Amino acid sequence: MLAPSILLLGVFVYGFIAINFNTSFTDNHTSAQAAGGKPVSWVGFRNYLDLFADPDFQHSLRNLVVFTVVFLVGTMVIGFLWAWLLERPTKGEGVFRSIYLFPMAVSFIASGVVWRWLLNSNQGEHASGLNRLFQMVGLDFLQNPWWNNISWGVAAIALPAVWQLSGYVMALFLAGFRGVPDELREAGRMDGASEWQVYRHVVFPQLTPVALSALIIIGHMSLKSFDLIMAISKASNYQTKVPAVDMYIFKSNYDFANAAAVGGILLVIVAILVVPYLIYTSKEEGAR
Amino acid sequence: MRRISAVAALAAAGLVLTACGGGSDDGDNADAGGDNSASKVEVFTWWAAGSELTGLQALEAVFAEQHPDTEFINGAVAGGAGSAAKDLLQTRLQAGDPPDTFQAHAGMELQDYIDAGQLEDVSGLYDEFGLNEVFPQDLLDLLTVDGKIYSVPSNIHRSNVVWANPEVLEAAGVDPAAVPEDIDAWIADLQKVADSGATALSVAAPWTQVNLLETVLMADLGAEGYNGLWNGSTDWASAEVTGALEHFETLIGFTNTDRDGLDWPDATQKVIDGVAGYNVMGDWAVALFEENDIERGTGFVDFPVPGSDEQFGFLADSFTLPVGAKHAEGAKAWLETIGSLEGQVAFNKAKGSIPARTDADPSEFSEYQQTAIESYANDTIVPSLAHGAAAPVAVLNGVTDAVSKFTAGGSDLATFQSELGAAVNG
Numbered sequence: 001m002l003a004p005s006i007l008l009l010g011v012f013v014y015g016f017i018a019i020n021f022n023t024s025f026t027d028n029h030t031s032a033q034a035a036g037g038k039p040v041s042w043v044g045f046r047n048y049l050d051l052f053a054d055p056d057f058q059h060s061l062r063n064l065v066v067f068t069v070v071f072l073v074g075t076m077v078i079g080f081l082w083a084w085l086l087e088r089p090t091k092g093e094g095v096f097r098s099i100y101l102f103p104m105a106v107s108f109i110a111s112g113v114v115w116r117w118l119l120n121s122n123q124g125e126h127a128s129g130l131n132r133l134f135q136m137v138g139l140d141f142l143q144n145p146w147w148n149n150i151s152w153g154v155a156a157i158a159l160p161a162v163w164q165l166s167g168y169v170m171a172l173f174l175a176g177f178r179g180v181p182d183e184l185r186e187a188g189r190m191d192g193a194s195e196w197q198v199y200r201h202v203v204f205p206q207l208t209p210v211a212l213s214a215l216i217i218i219g220h221m222s223l224k225s226f227d228l229i230m231a232i233s234k235a236s237n238y239q240t241k242v243p244a245v246d247m248y249i250f251k252s253n254y255d256f257a258n259a260a261a262v263g264g265i266l267l268v269i270v271a272i273l274v275v276p277y278l279i280y281t282s283k284e285e286g287a288r
Numbered sequence: 289m290r291r292i293s294a295v296a297a298l299a300a301a302g303l304v305l306t307a308c309g310g311g312s313d314d315g316d317n318a319d320a321g322g323d324n325s326a327s328k329v330e331v332f333t334w335w336a337a338g339s340e341l342t343g344l345q346a347l348e349a350v351f352a353e354q355h356p357d358t359e360f361i362n363g364a365v366a367g368g369a370g371s372a373a374k375d376l377l378q379t380r381l382q383a384g385d386p387p388d389t390f391q392a393h394a395g396m397e398l399q400d401y402i403d404a405g406q407l408e409d410v411s412g413l414y415d416e417f418g419l420n421e422v423f424p425q426d427l428l429d430l431l432t433v434d435g436k437i438y439s440v441p442s443n444i445h446r447s448n449v450v451w452a453n454p455e456v457l458e459a460a461g462v463d464p465a466a467v468p469e470d471i472d473a474w475i476a477d478l479q480k481v482a483d484s485g486a487t488a489l490s491v492a493a494p495w496t497q498v499n500l501l502e503t504v505l506m507a508d509l510g511a512e513g514y515n516g517l518w519n520g521s522t523d524w525a526s527a528e529v530t531g532a533l534e535h536f537e538t539l540i541g542f543t544n545t546d547r548d549g550l551d552w553p554d555a556t557q558k559v560i561d562g563v564a565g566y567n568v569m570g571d572w573a574v575a576l577f578e579e580n581d582i583e584r585g586t587g588f589v590d591f592p593v594p595g596s597d598e599q600f601g602f603l604a605d606s607f608t609l610p611v612g613a614k615h616a617e618g619a620k621a622w623l624e625t626i627g628s629l630e631g632q633v634a635f636n637k638a639k640g641s642i643p644a645r646t647d648a649d650p651s652e653f654s655e656y657q658q659t660a661i662e663s664y665a666n667d668t669i670v671p672s673l674a675h676g677a678a679a680p681v682a683v684l685n686g687v688t689d690a691v692s693k694f695t696a697g698g699s700d701l702a703t704f705q706s707e708l709g710a711a712v713n714g
Contacts, residue, residue, distance in 0.1 A: 034382065035404035056689065059698070122546040126487070126563070148548055150697050235371075236494040236685070237548050238693040249689075252375065253682040254400055 024260035031254035047261040060241045063154040067242065068222040070155045074162035075218050079169025087177040101167035112231020115160040119232065121148040147232065153239045157232055169214045176210035177203065216277045220270050328359035329618030332387035334373035336366035339575040343639030350631045355621040363387050381406050386610035389619040394441050394606040395430055397676025402438055408609040409436040413620060417627050422645040426669040430602065430677065439606035440623045442632065443641035446571045446660055447601035447672035448503040448593045451556060456565040460484035470595040471507050471535045478542045481565035488542035490564035492550035494692040499674040500568045501536050501691055507595030508532035511668040517712065518671065518678045524709030533705055540695050548696065568593060574656045575640040584655055600667040603675035604644060679712065686711030
């Protein structure tokens with residue numbers, strides 16, 4: 001009974017990936033070709049080479065790196081700190097856990113609508129959103145154009161993403177902390193380790209697999225980011241373009257070949273991140 | 289374990305089946321597959337809210353009167369100023385499941401559908417319904433591609449209109465009744481408004497910046513020069529274009545800094561609220577002033593973008609007959625209603641645009657609409673870029689990208705000019 005599901009997966013996942021790559025190696029750039037009215041020919045890697053040579057696509061890739069770094073570092077640091085705080089017996093731990101985890105229940109589109117207003121780029125007299133808040137509490141120097149900065153603006157869009165997923169990373173780390181047997185900590189203390197040394201040499205090393213999972217999950221979410229960016233900014237805004245947005249615009253232009261090529265590039269980037277992890281976990285399982 | 293995999297396989301199979309089933313039955317189980325009959329017509333639009341929705345409802349009422357035997361099915365898709373609808377439409381056309389008729393901007397935006405062989409030539413219907421006599425020749429020329437016409441326009445909008453708040457202008461020492469002669473004179477006025485502390489000119493997301501750019505090009509190049517940008521007789525690298533782009537750069541300098549996050553109603557609202565002095569937007573903006581109970585003349589003033597007053601920046605919604613429509617006869621009945629005097633008057637009174645036909649009685653329309661009807665009859669009709677009349681979608685997207693990059697500070701004027709040329713000439 002496993003065979004049919006493997007067959008279905010083979011067709012609807014790997015088959016379509018193959019079709020996508022096949023399209024990306026053609027010159028299918030116009031509506032007539034997309035509808036089958038004009039011939040489509042094979043051009044090899046030309047679409048990929050053109051994309052990588054295009055300064056606008058380089059800008060998109062750079063934006064993706066900035067977004068991913070801020071998103072990853074933000075969620076990992078905040079999620080870890082929250083988990084560490086809650087790891088010690090705390091009164092009302094359940095309440096805090098729910099509060100931290102709650103933003104994850106909101107969809108990116110819904111939170112994007114609110115954050116679009118919070119991240120309004122007007123400063124001074126016409127300020128609103130966070131800039132206005134900074135004015136009201138006398139922190140005027142914190143006002144900035146948010147996502148309208150052309151070099152680092154995309155990092156501002158990572159803020160709501162961090163807000164939404166830090167709680168999830170916290171839950172992962174909390175499970176990791178709880179998975180460390182008390183006997184190990186006791187043994188450490190018996191050997192004369194201070195509380196910090198217990199963490200440093202006994203607890204933290206055992207969190208590595210959890211940290212790796214969190215890194216993979218957040219990392220691949222970040223690379224696929226599209227909905228949050230579209231909800232806050234617009235597809236045509238240069239300052240927040242990422243490859244997923246380019247793919248969408250190519251598709252709207254009937255430029256199926258370039259859309260497929262961007263899709264292929266994204267798949268390869270995600271694979272570079274995920275495959276080493278898969279190899280690592282399968283080795284771990286093999287060693288058991 | 290075996291039971292679990294069986295369940296998993298069943299679930300996967302179920303997913304596949306529903307995926308295949310979706311889309312093929314859109315509410316016509318009775319005569320699945322379609323029979324080309326006039327029993328019903330699925331009308332695909334992005335008119336799902338506001339004055340557009342009331343317009344569609346007015347059309348529906350006229351249609352029910354003229355063709356009582358044809359059932360009207362509203363296939364409107366809301367969201368994204370039509371982008372959600374266009375994406376779904378692209379998918380349906382690609383899958384060979386077209387709606388019976390769909391809304392599209394008249395002009396070059398139809399080019400992709402025509403190239404793909406997805407539209408029927410409807411010039412025969414123009415003869416049948418007598419539309420050749422009632423549409424102006426300028427319009428017929430803009431609609432004709434290689435001697436064929438592929439759509440019937442339901443309404444006409446003007447893209448090159450300035451909306452201004454007289455109170456803000458007076459406070460800045462600008463006479464709201466005096467219309468600046470050209471862009472330079474307007475810039476002097478804008479400077480006064482900016483000095484008074486208000487936002488001089490409000491714009492929104494990149495497509496509204498493209499709308500502003502096209503009106504500056506109209507004003508500085510004249511009708512012939514502007515049209516030449518699209519047929520190749522005006523060089524995008526010429527000094528005249530550089531001059532227009534310099535004007536555009538100056539104008540962008542007068543605008544609100546949160547423009548990229550706004551949509552057009554937010555920008556026009558700034559004029560209504562007295563936060564901004566001027567806004568350039570198509571004449572659908574008049575509906576927003578009317579919704580706020582603001583009187584023309586006292587609460588707001590409007591005039592063509594300075595320097596482009598002899599031109600009518602044209603865009604139109606139009607309806608098509610897709611190849612393979614399930615109810616082609618129903619679609620023809622719909623197109624007859626769209627082209628009829630009764631249908632055009634009812635729709636445009638509700639939507640705030642003007643009829644494409646020249647035989648409508650102007651006195652049935654509002655004060656603004658009457659001025660638009662007059663300019664439509666007398667001015668040179670030039671195609672709007674931002675709304676698909678002047679160039680195909682890929683060109684428009686290329687120009688929009690270049691404009692967004694420039695106004696966000698990602699390129700200088702020379703780069704901007706060369707990117708525009710590259711976007712248009714490929």
